[in-house]
Amino acid sequence: MTTNLLADVESGTTGQEDRPASRFGWLRGFRSARTLTGVVLMVLFVLMALLGPVFVRTDPSAVSDDVLSPPSGAHLLGTTHTGQDVLAQLIDGSRISLLTGFVAAALATVLSLLIGLAAGYLGGLSDELLSLLSNIFLVIPSLPLVVILTGALPEAGSLAIIIVISLTSWAWGARVLRAQTLSLRKRDFVEAARASGESTWRIIFREILPNQTAIVAATFLSTVIGAILTQASLAFLGLTDVTQWSWGGMLYWAQNSAALNYGAWWWFVPPGLCIALVGTALSLINFGIDEFINPRLRSAHIATKNARNKPMARRLPSDEAESDDTGASSPTHGDVVLEIRNLTVEYQTGGDPIRAVDDVSLQLRRGEVLGIAGESGSGKSTLAYAITRLHQPPARITGGQLLYTHPDGSRTDLLTLSGKALTAFRWEEMSIVLQSAMNALNPLLRIGVQIDDALQAHRPAMGAGARSARVRELLELVGIDPQRSAAYPHELSGGMRQRVMIAIALTLDPDVIVMDEPTTALDVVTQRQILQRIVSLKDRLHFAVIFITHDLSMLIELSDRIAVMYAGRVVEEAPAKHFYARPLHPYSQGLLASFPTLSGAKRVLTGIAGAPPDLGALPSGCSFRPRCPRAFDRCPVVEPPLLLLAPTGGSEDVAGRRQVACLLYDGADAGRSGTGSTGIPEKVQV
Numbered sequence: 001m002t003t004n005l006l007a008d009v010e011s012g013t014t015g016q017e018d019r020p021a022s023r024f025g026w027l028r029g030f031r032s033a034r035t036l037t038g039v040v041l042m043v044l045f046v047l048m049a050l051l052g053p054v055f056v057r058t059d060p061s062a063v064s065d066d067v068l069s070p071p072s073g074a075h076l077l078g079t080t081h082t083g084q085d086v087l088a089q090l091i092d093g094s095r096i097s098l099l100t101g102f103v104a105a106a107l108a109t110v111l112s113l114l115i116g117l118a119a120g121y122l123g124g125l126s127d128e129l130l131s132l133l134s135n136i137f138l139v140i141p142s143l144p145l146v147v148i149l150t151g152a153l154p155e156a157g158s159l160a161i162i163i164v165i166s167l168t169s170w171a172w173g174a175r176v177l178r179a180q181t182l183s184l185r186k187r188d189f190v191e192a193a194r195a196s197g198e199s200t201w202r203i204i205f206r207e208i209l210p211n212q213t214a215i216v217a218a219t220f221l222s223t224v225i226g227a228i229l230t231q232a233s234l235a236f237l238g239l240t241d242v243t244q245w246s247w248g249g250m251l252y253w254a255q256n257s258a259a260l261n262y263g264a265w266w267w268f269v270p271p272g273l274c275i276a277l278v279g280t281a282l283s284l285i286n287f288g289i290d291e292f293i294n295p296r297l298r299s300a301h302i303a304t305k306n307a308r309n310k311p312m313a314r315r316l317p318s319d320e321a322e323s324d325d326t327g328a329s330s331p332t333h334g335d336v337v338l339e340i341r342n343l344t345v346e347y348q349t350g351g352d353p354i355r356a357v358d359d360v361s362l363q364l365r366r367g368e369v370l371g372i373a374g375e376s377g378s379g380k381s382t383l384a385y386a387i388t389r390l391h392q393p394p395a396r397i398t399g400g401q402l403l404y405t406h407p408d409g410s411r412t413d414l415l416t417l418s419g420k421a422l423t424a425f426r427w428e429e430m431s432i433v434l435q436s437a438m439n440a441l442n443p444l445l446r447i448g449v450q451i452d453d454a455l456q457a458h459r460p461a462m463g464a465g466a467r468s469a470r471v472r473e474l475l476e477l478v479g480i481d482p483q484r485s486a487a488y489p490h491e492l493s494g495g496m497r498q499r500v501m502i503a504i505a506l507t508l509d510p511d512v513i514v515m516d517e518p519t520t521a522l523d524v525v526t527q528r529q530i531l532q533r534i535v536s537l538k539d540r541l542h543f544a545v546i547f548i549t550h551d552l553s554m555l556i557e558l559s560d561r562i563a564v565m566y567a568g569r570v571v572e573e574a575p576a577k578h579f580y581a582r583p584l585h586p587y588s589q590g591l592l593a594s595f596p597t598l599s600g601a602k603r604v605l606t607g608i609a610g611a612p613p614d615l616g617a618l619p620s621g622c623s624f625r626p627r628c629p630r631a632f633d634r635c636p637v638v639e640p641p642l643l644l645l646a647p648t649g650g651s652e653d654v655a656g657r658r659q660v661a662c663l664l665y666d667g668a669d670a671g672r673s674g675t676g677s678t679g680i681p682e683k684v685q686v
């Protein structure tokens with residue numbers, strides 16, 4: 001059964017989403033009759049080893065004239081050929097057998113953990129070297145190796161045997177833990193912990209390891225079985241000190257004294273049965289763990305049932321109540337806080353690099369929401385990750401600048417930051433809300449603890465009391481009863497989980513929050529609540545938001561300005577209301593006609609013909625041209641630049657400017673003042 005679990009782990013099918021709901025949730029597997037049987041058996045064996053000598057005071061090595069006598073009142077399990085008491089030997093032998101099994105398994109598990117976690121999380125050369133080491137140990141046949149090693153140490157005591165067994169049995173566990181770590185390290189909650197500045201070892205031991213407790217327990221128990229069997233085999237072969245009683249040692253003496261020939265079954269059956277029963281007990285316990293953490297084996301969703309029985313969260317306070325604030329606006333409100341200048345991001349995947357973000361320039365002002373829309377694959381997430389510098393290879397920023405303006409007016413190019421400076425910048429000045437809250441929250445940590453983690457990482461001097469007060473304040477800010485800080489993510493609704501993510505993003509009062517599809521997984525009603533919450537928090541706390549979604553109608557409700565991306569490029573940028581009133585780019589028009597509005601008059605939904613282009617083989621000229629209903633002869637030839645149209649009403653306010661990358665607007669009027677009141681060249685009728 002452990003093999004089931006371990007094989008599933010290696011193939012990545014244990015279903016992270018179905019993991020036990022809390023760090024020790026897998027202990028609930030112990031409710032099954034099978035597992036309980038295993039636990040009771042194991043407890044009996046441990047009691048036998050610990051307390052047996054108190055009740056059976058006979059010396060296991062004392063000889064007597066009562067040889068080879070079957071079980072009787074005087075000798076409950078009979079005697080050996082020298083009149084020694086079999087029960088006394090069995091009890092005494094249980095100590096060495098169990099001690100060897102558990103200590104060797106503990107040492108092997110520690111080795112597996114260190115090597116598996118380090119290889120899986122650190123990756124690169126460390127992974128290659130550590131994986132090579134475990135593969136070498138895996139292919140060495142362990143029993144012959146143990147036989148050789150113990151043969152080379154004829155005087156070796158139990159400690160040497162334990163060390164030899166642990167050294168030969170860590171590799172399989174390390175391999176399993178490495179595979180699981182590899183999958184966990186890409187999970188959003190680990191990314192989020194990394195982004196919030198937690199150290200590598202803290203991430204390994206606090207975020208990754210607790211998610212593997214069930215696997216560690218399963219690895220440990222199966223190693224105990226293996227170690228007990230190995231010790232018994234070595235003793236049976238006479239490779240250990242046979243004057244020290246163990247179950248294997250009893251079998252050695254029974255075999256050498258021809259107990260089978262004399263029909264003295266009471267001599268060899270009890271130790272054999274004990275080994276088999278301990279193996280069975282540990283296997284039953286392992287099965288319980290396996291059954292609980294493997295969704296395919298789990299019959300009853302105990303955790304789900306419990307979660308359903310939990311009291312509901314209190315209703316959210318109304319957003320009107322929230323917006324009742326000082327209303328004071330920051331003195332720098334409206335100034336550019338982040339300027340993305342000619343940013344280019346490429347994926348280096350072997351052949352020609354794929355340019356997922358191509359020469360993008362955008363400005364974000366303090367206190368505004370800049371919406372970024374586009375179909376799947378248009379480069380929105382790549383842009384979000386690049387802005388927050390959370391992009392991972394094969395993504396690489398190959399050009400541009402990310403200019404952040406501090407409140408004192410000084411500017412920093414974020415692309416020049418690295419190491420601690422980057423970690424300090426992220427979350428302090430700019431945070432991110434990721435797509436799926438269930439993935440971005442560690443399922444095994446209470447939500448209060450997860451908010452506290454960011455505080456601990458960035459405010460090491462802050463006392464526990466102050467941190468706890470801040471956690472409560474943040475939960476209240478996002479409309480969650482602070483009493484729920486002890487809840488686990490699975491005990492909250494999808495909307496509440498996403499609000500927890502927003503609370504985490506707000507922990508350090510950043511100036512900018514990047515939100516990458518934060519409402520995609522939610523139903524429309526919850527989406528609306530989250531959007532209202534974001535707007536009210538923004539008005540209250542004056543942060544700026546880059547909000548990324550493919551849902552243009554949502555952006556129009558939420559954003560001050562909208563940028564539309566197609567094939568990695570910005571093809572239109574405009575104030576939201578102007579954009580809604582009159583989208584210029586044919587792609588924007590199609591996109592707008594693809595979604596129903598969240599409110600307002602119904603529109604006919606037409607969509608966009610065709611599919612987004614392959615970024616590795618873009619068409620010549622305008623990349624939207626093959627899908628464009630208004631393409632004309634210049635479109636395949638000329639790549640349209642992003643044209644700056646004159647601001648609305650001739651105003652010089654850049655917040656009111658419009659830009660579009662379409663040859664339809666490539667007239668002499670573009671970029672000049674004197675256009676119509678919409679800011680669109682008058683000759684253009686859209």
Ligand SMILES: Nc1ncnc2c1ncn2[C@@H]1O[C@H](COP(=O)(O)OP(=O)(O)OP(=O)(O)O)[C@@H](O)[C@H]1O
Pocket residue numbers: 347349354356374375376377378379380381382383394550615
């Ligand atoms: N890991 C990767 N390796 C290679 N190319 C990638 C990788 N991730 C993304 N890309 C390329 O970058 C393009 C943009 O991807 P990105 O995820 O940024 O788009 P998106 O607009 O956010 O889409 P979605 O809404 O589906 O998340 C993809 O079409 C793909 O060609």
